[in-house]
Amino acid sequence: MKKLTAFILSALLAVTALTGCGGQSSSSEASKDNSSSQSATGDWSYIADKGDLVIGITYFEPMNYKDENGELTGFETEFAQSVCEKLGVKATFQKIDWDSKEVELNAKTIDCIWNGLTITDERQENMGISTPYMENKQVMVTKAENADKFTTAEAVKGATVVAEKKSAGEDVAKGDEFFKEANYVSVDSQAKALLEVKSGTADIAIIDYVMSIGTIAEGTDYADLKVVEGKDFAKEQYGIAVRKGDTETLQKINDAIQAVADDGKLDEIAKKYNLQDLLLVKAK
Amino acid sequence: MNEFINVTQQLFKGFGENCFIFAITLLLALPLGLIVSMGSMSKFKPLKWLTKAFVWVIRGTPLMLQLFVVFYIPPLVSNGGFNFPRMQAALIAFVINYAAYFSEIYRGGIESIPKGQYEAGQVLGMKKSQIFFKVVLMQVVKRITAPIGNEIITLVKDTSLASVIAIPEILMNAKDFSMEGLIWPLFYSAVFFLAFCGILTLLFSFIEKKLDYYKG
Numbered sequence: 031m032k033k034l035t036a037f038i039l040s041a042l043l044a045v046t047a048l049t050g051c052g053g054q055s056s057s058s059e060a061s062k063d064n065s066s067s068q069s070a071t072g073d074w075s076y077i078a079d080k081g082d083l084v085i086g087i088t089y090f091e092p093m094n095y096k097d098e099n100g101e102l103t104g105f106e107t108e109f110a111q112s113v114c115e116k117l118g119v120k121a122t123f124q125k126i127d128w129d130s131k132e133v134e135l136n137a138k139t140i141d142c143i144w145n146g147l148t149i150t151d152e153r154q155e156n157m158g159i160s161t162p163y164m165e166n167k168q169v170m171v172t173k174a175e176n177a178d179k180f181t182t183a184e185a186v187k188g189a190t191v192v193a194e195k196k197s198a199g200e201d202v203a204k205g206d207e208f209f210k211e212a213n214y215v216s217v218d219s220q221a222k223a224l225l226e227v228k229s230g231t232a233d234i235a236i237i238d239y240v241m242s243i244g245t246i247a248e249g250t251d252y253a254d255l256k257v258v259e260g261k262d263f264a265k266e267q268y269g270i271a272v273r274k275g276d277t278e279t280l281q282k283i284n285d286a287i288q289a290v291a292d293d294g295k296l297d298e299i300a301k302k303y304n305l306q307d308l309l310l311v312k313a314k
Numbered sequence: 315m316n317e318f319i320n321v322t323q324q325l326f327k328g329f330g331e332n333c334f335i336f337a338i339t340l341l342l343a344l345p346l347g348l349i350v351s352m353g354s355m356s357k358f359k360p361l362k363w364l365t366k367a368f369v370w371v372i373r374g375t376p377l378m379l380q381l382f383v384v385f386y387i388p389p390l391v392s393n394g395g396f397n398f399p400r401m402q403a404a405l406i407a408f409v410i411n412y413a414a415y416f417s418e419i420y421r422g423g424i425e426s427i428p429k430g431q432y433e434a435g436q437v438l439g440m441k442k443s444q445i446f447f448k449v450v451l452m453q454v455v456k457r458i459t460a461p462i463g464n465e466i467i468t469l470v471k472d473t474s475l476a477s478v479i480a481i482p483e484i485l486m487n488a489k490d491f492s493m494e495g496l497i498w499p500l501f502y503s504a505v506f507f508l509a510f511c512g513i514l515t516l517l518f519s520f521i522e523k524k525l526d527y528y529k530g
Contacts, residue, residue, distance in 0.1 A: 076394075088493075089490045089493055089494075090493040090494075091493065091494050091495075095490075095493075095494060096490075098320075100324075124480070125480050125482060126480045127477065127478055127479070127480050130382075130386075130478070130479075130480075133382075133386050133390075134386075134480075136390060137385075137386050137389035137390050137394065137397060138389055138393070138394025138397075139385075139386075139389060139394075139397055219489070219493075220493075221489065221492040221493045222492075224492075225492065225497060228497065241493075244494070244495070245493065245494065245495045246495065247495065249495075250494065250495025250496065251495055251496050251497045251498065252495045252497075253495075
């Protein structure tokens with residue numbers, strides 16, 4: 031009988047806890063409703079009112095990653111912090127699932143995407159994209175012993191090529207004449223593409239050059255992989271994405287980027303991460 | 315060695331999130347499931363059909379999709395006016411999902427008790443509620459221990475799904491290491507799940523032994 035009473039009591043407790051949660055969230059709903067009615071005047075005032083720019087990121091070296099002390103660092107992290115300083119708002123980093131970045135942006139759970147986002151026509155149609163600030167390209171990564179082999183279309187014939195689905199690498203693998211005779215397999219992330227090559231289930235991974243800098247360096251599990259020299263594909267540019275139609279925030283971010291470049295700060299940050307050759311925004 | 319300690323720490327941190335989701339989901343979904351099962355056995359037809367439809371929707375759609383719905387639909391509809399915090403959204407989705415599954419297990423358990431048990435109670439002049447709580451319920455508990463245990467062990471692993479709304483749980487942390495060039499943490503994370511499920515398995519065989527004296 032005691033057990034039963036305990037069971038029923040815990041059930042009651044759970045129900046009150048549930049309704050308690052409900053009450054809380056509905057009150058926060060009311061307070062947030064005010065801010066959303068203000069946001070009708072413009073997205074920037076919504077961000078300025080909050081006092082912080084919520085930046086959607088994923089972790090990857092050298093853009094955004096945790097250092098030995100568990101602190102977030104990286105080129106994009108420091109760059110975003112400098113830009114936010116100019117904007118007079120706090121930079122808040124929110125880790126997201128990259129596949130859901132557009133939903134996150136539209137749901138206002140983040141205010142911008144700033145994580146080595148490749149500028150594409152499709153993205154320019156659906157989001158507001160800043161001035162391109164960095165160049166990137168697609169490179170072939172393969173086992174070190176094969177790095178000299180896969181330099182011609184002939185050698186690539188019949189090889190298994192992997193890339194992240196919906197990525198620039200996939201466009202190269204599917205569209206470039208060079209890979210016409212190769213077998214293409216899509217995987218769900220660039221890291222997975224490297225894992226395929228490492229484990230031997232694929233011969234070549236096509237990934238971002240920027241990602242290859244941090245990921246296949248000495249001392250990592252991928253140290254036995256190598257970028258195939260002299261074969262670059264699909265030069266592309268990185269931009270920051272904000273909500274579609276929000277020209278005010280976009281303009282402010284663009285101005286702030288230029289200001290950070292004029293200070294020489296952008297160069298400084300890029301040098302720290304060995305990315306200075308890829309920078310597109312120069313001091314005026 | 316340093317690297318191993320660092321990875322273990324990060325994974326432990328992530329697994330804390332999994333354990334939190336696990337604990338809260340159980341605490342709320344187990345009683346909520348009983349309430350739902352009462353609804354689906356109700357003699358009041360509209361309530362019965364409503365509950366059945368609820369169970370159908372929840373069991374008929376992927377939990378991953380439910381997580382998306384709970385987290386993204388409110389802000390999308392209100393234009394960013396309101397959203398649950400990520401963890402709260404995950405808990406809501408998990409509790410509702412598991413309550414639906416639990417409710418069917420409860421229903422099966424309750425309906426498996428022979429009519430004679432109720433009749434015996436009536437003969438002794440017990441009230442309906444007395445019959446349910448004093449005669450039926452503990453027999454049900456014994457019968458459903460195994461299937462509930464099954465669901466609970468599934469829940470341990472399902473908690474990883476929370477990563478789709480960017481809750482930094484263990485698999486997400488492990489995947490981050492692979493972005494930094496470390497592959498083994500991804501596979502190492504299995505140890506955490508295995509250990510946790512191992513403990514649960516032992517716990518359930520202990521509970522089953524303890525319940526052995528209720529001869530159904």
